[in-house]
Amino acid sequence: MGFMDRGWVATDFGGPDVLRLVDTEVPAPEHGQVTISVRAAGMNPADYKRFAKGPNNDASALPLPLGFEVSGVIEALGPDTEIASGGGAPGDPVLAFRISGGYADRVTVPAADVFARPERLSDPEAANLLLAGTTAAEMLHVTGVRENETILVHGASGAVGVSVLQQAGLLGARTIGTASARNFDTVRRFGAIPVAYGEGLEQRLRELAPGGYAAALDTVGTDEAVDTSLALVADRRRIVTIAAFSRGQQEGFRAIGGAMPDSAAYRAQIRPHLIELAGSGRLVVPVARTFPLEEAPQALAVLQSGHPGGKLALIP
Template sequence: MAHTWIARDFGGLDVFDFVEEEVAPPGPGEVTIDVFAAGMNPADYKHIAMGGDPSDLPIHVGYEVAGILSAVGPDTEIASGGGADGDEVLAFRIRGGYSDSVTVPAKDVFAKPESLDFPEAANLLLAGTTAAEMLDVTGAKAGETILVHGASGAVGVSVLQQARLFGIRVIGTASDANMGVVMRYGGEHVVYGDGLEERVRDLAAGPIAASLDCVGTDEAIDVSLALVPDRSRIVSIANFERAERDGYRVIMGRFPASAVFRDRVRAHLIELAGRGDLVVPIARTFPLAEAREAMRFLADQHPGGKLALLP
């Protein structure tokens, strides 16, 4: 039996229940992971809050984990090759990660770099693939200056690190309290709020080639539209309402093109993290049984790094 979190309905945090369920043995193309850490992301509860098809209920929560293989299906290899009981692995684009054991498709499972601990590995890929896709769809390239709204958040921090590897200059918005985070990962800090457009212009001292919005505020969109002439080089992961009217791009893991890109880039990001070129700052861990409290903390606070659930 596994302890696992499900959403019995669509809505707020009160719809999440901690239950016991049988773990299905892995069939061909599947593996079972004993979960040592489950990554936490706003999408975990936001997708439940958005509503959906009642026939999908109950929904098993959690998109990424790290742990140890406890069973491998017949004639099965994990995505990075091989795979045997006891191997340390991470998995992303799965369902049911908020659990102490989960059976998942082997194509979504990779060997965990030794340099990453389990909470870091469990939090690498959702933020990392989102950041990589934002850079990709805006066509950001070496020598350009880009603007990142919410640069001190999980996706923003990954954007900063990946952009630095490409030779891209990043101006990142964040609070004064998070200035150090932006600078630590290679960005140039500007505080959001009144006068943001002018502050960015002054700091850039030249064109802003693209804008990546990780926060979804009207301020972020308005400033992006004012600074970036080509609206196809503005992307948001958080403000979908204005996209059709204002002509900028939006991406989400559920979109088919996003899913294809994010699957393709996973191995590369794991390699970067294994070399130390992509760091996952962990702010806090919670026991698995306290997932509802952890989600509330993630929604209400500025944790200053990623959160993980520990079975």
């Protein structure tokens, strides 16, 4: 039988004021499904972008359930069903990505998207590992970053940036990352050289890497980030953005997003590797704050301010 639970939905397109906490009936899991009691829901810019006003809004998709990743415990498994990492029993700690409707007390999701949670990770950390982590991994993958190369990361102190710095370090690359001065310690903590964005950025970057840059990875999408990438990296196949889609089309460099089939396929298959890295302490998820599930709109406002200082999670 299903239970009455709560979950956040967007009832319209706009800001956090369009969100409602509604009663939802969570279906019992069928074959190939798992019901998870949510202990933490990860929060990502993709969450508020999902219900932002835009030219392509489709009102027939409303209400939109929010939340692409969670951590929690298995409540029930469908018949003859194992989770993606094998086995699974009620009470086991798990994380799940990429799902729909994670801002909730409970979710029933495909077992193929559910993995055992490493002991080392707290629920808020586990709930915030995979969206940023798979995005970062794909950025490094499509630009072909290798050992001993010097790469440029725009927005190095944000969630995707921090994951890029760590994963690039594991590949043996040297990273130089743009950030605001107050976030320099974060950039240094993850093994990169920080540089302040703003006027004169290109010159500062040239001085830091006289041998040049092999690749540029942009997580912010500003014209400054794109212009300096184009000025510093000759091979446009080694420039990637997750934000400046129209510039990418105009200038002939790569733009990637989770909705693109190639991106979705790569991000799905890299999940076990990232969980293994996090489980062994080689990939960490800095969490800034947690909020009660009831405070999702306030938490999204903090996230949207652009300066949360780490990941945010909702706690049912």
